[in-house]
Amino acid sequence: MAGHSARSYVLALEDVRRGIGDQPTRAAAEAGLAHLMSHDPLTGLVNRPGFLSDLWVLLAESSANQSSVGVLILDIDHFMAVNEGLGVAAGDEVLRIAAWRLGSTVSNTAVVARLDGDEFAVVDTYADTAAACQVAASLLAALNAPMIIGDSTLDLSASIGFAMAGPGDTADGVLGRATTAVNRAKKLGRNRFEVELASTTDPTDGRLRRRSELRQAIDDDELLLFYQPQIDLANGQMSGFEALVRWDHPDRGLLDPAAFIDFAEESGLILPLGAWVINAAVAQQADWHRSSPGRAPVRMSVNISAIQLNDPHLADIVTSALERHKVAAGLLTLEITETALTVDPESALRTLNMLSALGVRLSIDDFGTGHSSLVYLRRFPIDELKIDRSFIAGLTSDTKDHAIVTSCIQLAHATNMSAVAEGVETADQLEALLELGCDLAQGYFYTRPMTAVDLEPWFVPRPDNQILSRQQLTG
Template sequence: MQSKRAIGAAGSAADNIGGIEPAAEAAAEAILQGVIDTLPVGVLIFQAGRDGIPVCLSSNATFESWARYPHNQVIGLGLPRIRLLNENPRIGVAVESLLQDPRGAKREIDWTVSESPRQRHLSAHISALPLTGDAPARVVIAVRDRTPEIQAERNLRQTMLNDALTGLPNRVLFIEQLEDALEGRLKSHLAVAVINVDRFKRVNENLGHIVGDELLAAMARRLLPCIRANDCLARLSGDEFAVLVKNIDAPEDTIRVVERIQSTLKSPFVITGGECFVSASVGIATTFSSRRYSEDLIRDADFALHTAKSRGRGGIAIYQSSAHSVARDMFRIEADLRKAIDRKELELAFQPYVNLAEGRLGGFEALARWNHPERGMISPSDFIPIAEDSGLIVPLGRWAIETACMQLADWRKRCPSAMDLNVGVNVSGLQLAQDDIVGAVEAALVASGLPGGALKVELTESAIVENPELARQIFTKLKQFDISIAMDDFGTGYSSLSYLQQLPIDVLKIDQSFIAGMMKSDDSHKIVTTIIALARNLGMTTVAEGVEEYSQAERLRALGCDSAQGFYFARPMAAKEAEAFINKGVCGPSGESGVEQSIDAQSIERAS
């Protein structure tokens, strides 16, 4: 006997196919129904009932299973009574519309059905069957279960937006939440606090990356209770976390959250291998001071973090736009400095130093100057630190050595009185560590034709102490060229006096801070006296820096200081003015004549 499902599937097809026996027709319909039942989608066919409500003519086993109907129980039911389909009224509207006009467009409808303990996500493709003769219009619904697909998408999103190690939101999700918070807020303000674990690199180096990961996971668990219910804690990268603090009335509201975080970090973490103590530095940016875009807030918080870390471990800093303006200006200066050497914007100024006992010019210290095409003269105190930080100090140092040697060689050709002069060039600790100083000096001497004794290499005390063994090796090689080695700013660093014995140093330059106070402070006077005596006992000479008064020059001469430089003698001057200075000759504070009387005041003014 023909089944109801087969009747619905075949409809009046037998009336339009002549010569087919009923048994064969039933067999064909059974095969067709069997095929439909194996499809992984639910299939239903509807026809308009007497009251115009779509009535199910056929359904397959897949849909019956999803909707929990016994075999054949969907047949004859009106669409509004069929489970799953009646969850979305748009399906009934679409079917009725196509039954009235089979030439209408196909429809795609997605909907969700709540089923304990989960939701089922379905998608219906609704289209009219081709009309055959006088047969009534019919509509087929193909229902696809998108639940596995949706769940896979959610799992993928979960993987993409959450940190695998800590389970916290990652940078992408944090930015999404930050942007949502920025769009949703009205008059309230919010803040971003970026948290960086201090010296985390040492944990990885000493305990290994696995233990480092264990520590980060433990930190995430400990930080979560510190934030408020509506706030968001995320791991941005590596050892850097971030907190989104919403609905604040003042920047200080964020500090209270940060202080809770820092307080909870004071207790040791128990990890593989024992206990581990950590601290964290925090940078804060708020909508009170930053532009109201997510990327601006995170960038400004990062900038504040760098400020906090520069103050030491466990620091907190709130973003200040004025400080950032200075930093951006320094960044632009760095970009310009990279081009300055090639564009020949850099030049050397020369400050003389005077032999105090004989009252004669002994030589010059070469000092870099930058004549920026738009900013004018930029102070070395502004661009030298930038050159140090960016690594540009290496090519800048090479240029200074070469230029100073070439200039002294030119003076020696033009001025007979310049034959006994030498020139000092400052070398940074970074250049000492990264550059081939010996090769650079040798090349400069060869190019200029100067003997090694005409050049003096000056390094600060701190630069020498950073790597005394490297300094010893380089100084020993430089001494082979008969080059003088001077320790600059002596007395302001943290070196051991043993370095003076270990290193082939020729000159100690007494820092100007001691010279400035020696006439007023007994302590400064004693320090200067001690340095001069120390240098004499070790076979070194001394140069006093920053001499500005006749009384200072006279006292230094009486104490046995060999040479001095400073504004009292002359300010740093351009090469042409230095040449004029050489030709004039200089005498020091010896006897009745003194530098003050022997140097033309107008030439000093021009030199300044």
């Protein structure tokens, strides 16, 4: 089944054309039409509906003969950069070559499909997970080989996720786990494969219990926000805050995001959790504005995950929160990581354009650690670059880190963006950022994240153009 090709697609199309109005060839026409409906015209591979159909058949057969069905999902890394840099025709050629390489690498029993864009899938029977991992490694090697496209030689890579179907598994179930695995591969640096194992725990334990607890936390207000001030380095004044979620777990105490955000993404709860954070942060802005009508408006930054960014309802969620609490859109900044922009660039662009049209400011978080192209900065409506704390840590001790921070600030200013330094911990780092012309800074040099009540002293105006410590700012 791996040998589906563009040629077979063309032949099927010819069968359809000949069969219209021609009784002797009508059967061939019907077969050709069925082929067209289940195959991708660009690559000749099975399309998503055809793949799902084949997967259901294999799952049914595996129950009867006790074989093990596994699904590999593969995304070409940074494919958007090919389309942007070389044109759509070059991108199409990359997809055709990738399809041929995939089909040439897997066994004759495998079904290879193009699900959407640069996303491919392979389903086959495997002796065990180790055998599937060998196939994944072979697929990576096949796609790592240089591609000659016109006058250009491209060195591409891919991210692969694998899941083995368990007893009674559905097509959606195994595909969902494979998707979770490929997303994890992207987060861990790309050009790799990850495996998502089927859950073997009792339904009352483990993941399902954790999901139930987190769902209840969202519904019962066990979540709360802490805030870290951001300082305007041009005048030394507090400019705004970054909102950071915590979970006040009834048994485990106060939990940092690292303890539950990844699980929220894997379990599908990141969308209601993210909506709660947006609404709570905007509500706090409104509360501060009401309590001190003569105070300058408070700016708020909120982190957005890749899953939220690709949610078609995100703009509506933001609009609803702003209108409900009567907060101006320009006072809200949404922070998105570089990696989030590359998961589905076209979907990200649509969402970011809608948010920008509302007046919401957009920031790239952890800038310098991901895989964004300068093309993205030109194309996406970004207002702010937030320099990753790892570079700030070495700013005064490592010449490379100093050069990177300098370049990030210059890039931000050259493209009409603000530059924000996170993770500032020493006066020396702050001095260096002032010399480089950085716009905003936050970090433990000023304070750890605090509750809204603890932040009241930060609203007192301070002398301009001074490097102030936490004690000076709050004392």
